Amino acid sequence: MTHDHDLVLRPTPAQTEAALNPPPGRNGGDLVVETLAALGATTVFGLPGQHALGMFDALRRSDLRYVGLRVENNAGFAADAYGRITGEAAPLLLSTGPGALTSLAALQEAAAASAPVLAISSQVPTAGLGGGRHGYLHELPDQAASFRGVVKSVHTVRTQSQIPSAIEAAWTSALSAPHGPVWVEIPQDVLLAETAIPVVTGGDAFPEELPPRPELTAVAADLLSKAARPAIIAGGGVVRADASRKLRQLAETLQAPVVTTPGGKGAFPWTHPLSLQSWIEDRHTTDFLEDADVLLVVGSGLGELSSNYHTFKPRGRVVQIEADLGKLESNHPALGIHADARLALQALLETVSERQDPTAPERVRALLAKVAERIAAQELTAEQDVLASVRKALPADSPSFWDMTILAYWAWSAFDAKGPNHMHSAQGAGGLGYAFPAALGAAVADPTRPVLAVSGDGGALYSIAELATARQYGLNVTWLIVDDGGYGILREYMTDAFGEATATELTRPDYVALAESFGVPGIRTTAENLEQDLAKQLASPGPSVVLLPAVLRMFAPTHLG
DSSP states (O other): OOOGGGOOOOOOHHHHHHHHSOOTTOBHHHHHHHHHHHTTOOEEEEOOOGGGHHHHHHHTTSOOEEEEOSSHHHHHHHHHHHHHHHOSOEEEEEOSTHHHHTTHHHHHHHHHHTOOEEEEEEESOGGGTTSOOOOOTTOOTTTTHHHHTTSSOEEEOOSGGGHHHHHHHHHHHHHSSSOOEEEEEEEHHHHHSBOOSOOOOOOOOOOOOOOOOHHHHHHHHHHHHHOSSEEEEEOHHHHHTTOHHHHHHHHHHHTOOEEEOGGGTTSSOTTSTTBOTTOOSSHHHHHHHHTOSEEEEESOOOOTGGGTTTTOOOOSEEEEEESOGGGTTSSSOOEEEESOHHHHHHHHHTTOOOOOOTTHHHHHHHHHHHHHHHHHTTOOHHHHHHHHHHHHHSOTTOOEEEOSSHHHHHHHHHOOOSSTTSEEESTTTOOSSOHHHHHHHHHHHOTTSOEEEEEEHHHHHHHTTHHHHHHHHTOOEEEEEEEOSBOHHHHHHHHHHHSSOOSOBOOOOOHHHHHHHTTOOEEEOOTTTHHHHHHHHHHSSSOEEEEEEOOOOOOOOSSOO
C-alpha cells in the first residue's frame, strides 16, 4: 500500500546525467539561476554589485534573459509590473547594503499592491553574518531586518545546499495569496565558491491555495440572496486573482451595483448597467454604499482611498472577502472571509439565489448623473479633455502605468481601464517614480502591444535614467510627462491648507531634448494635439516621450466636510 506522500519523482536520464557529470566552473551563483530556470522563470531584472557578481556571472551560462536597469528601485518597479502582467514571480537580483536598501520603496509598493517579486540579494561573507562589526564593504548589522516589515517572507542562506530550497520556498510564498514580494539573501563567498552540487533540474513550488470556509460563504450567500439593496466594492484582489468574470456573474445574479477601487480598476466593465465605475472618492457614491443593506467587499481592505478617506460608515451588513489576513475587518466589522477572491466568488456563485431588481440600473444611472453634475460645476473641462484624449489614444488592450501625479488622481476615478490588469499606479504605497520603470517591466512581459507611462515632471526626474534602459532594450513604451513646473498635487494641498506652497517648485530640464540625448524620440504637444501626438507615438515601435506642458487642477474632495 502506498500513500501520496510516499511517491518520489524519478529523475529522467538527462537529469541523471547532469547530476552525475555537472559541467565544470559552476559556483553558487549557478545554483541560483538554475533554480530560477527550473521553477519556470525566463526573465530576471536587476543591477550588479561587487558582492553579487557570482550571480551575474552565472547568468552568462544560463538561458535566462537579463534586463538591467540603472537604479535598484526602478528595477524593483519593473519587476513589480512584470509580476502584475504575467502573474509570475519576477526575479530581482541585487547587491548588498546600498543596492539592497535602494529597492525598499519598490518592494513596499509591490507589497501594498500584492505584486509577486522574488528579490535575491547578496550578503557580506558568511563570517560577517550575525551582527558583529567586521568592516566589510556594504555591511549592515542585520540586513534582513530592513526588509522584514516590508516583504512577505525573508530567507537567509548560509550554505550552497540551502540555495535551491530557500528560493523554492520564497517562490511559493510570493505566489501564494495574497501575492507579494519576498526576500532571499546569500553571502558573497557562498555565491563565488565553486560547487560540486549537481545541476538543479527540478523545481516543485506550488502556491498554497486559500479557499473560503464553507460555513462562512453559506451565511454570506444567504445574506446576499435576501438583501433588498445589495452592493459590491471590488478591489485589487479581484484583479490579482483573475476573478473579474466571476465578479460579473455574481453581480448580475444578484443585480448588485459594483464600484471598483483604484487598485481594482477594470475588475468590472465600465459601461455595464450595474457599474458605479470608480468614483469611490465621491460623497454621492459613499452615500449609495452606506445605504446598502448588504455590502460585499471583495479584495479590498477598505483603506484610506477606498473608504473616501475613512468617511465611509456602512449602516448595513458587510461581508468582506480578503486574502490578506491583516486587512480582514481591520477598518469595519464584517462577516470576514479569509480567502482568495476567485475561490470565494466561485463558492458564492454556487450557493446564492438569483435576485430580480429592475430598479438597480436606474439607481446606478441616477448616481452617475449626480457625480457628473458635481464635477461639471467645478469647470474642469480641460482636465477631463486631457484624460479623454489619453483614453482615445491608448489602444483598448494596452496597459498603462501612472505615477503619483494629478492626472493619475483623475484616472483613479474617471479613467476607463477597458479591462482587468490594464491600469496600474503607485497608489498602494504612494511613492514617486513608479510609472516609467514599471511600464518598462510590462513591455518586457509582453512586447506585442504598446505600453503607456504617465508622470508629472517631479516624478519623471526619479526615473529619467531609465531612458537609457528603454533605448538599450528597444522597449515599446511611450512616456507622457505632464510638466507643471513642480509637485503639482503638493502645491494644491499646501495652498489649500496654508495659503501658499513651499518646496514645490522645480527647475526642470528640456525633456524633449533630454530624451533625444538618450536616442529616444521626443515631442512637445498641446492639450489640443495630445490625442493625435500620443496615438502616433504609441503606434511607433520602441520608446518615446511626449511632453505636455500643462497646469492641471484636481476636482474638489468630498471627505473634508
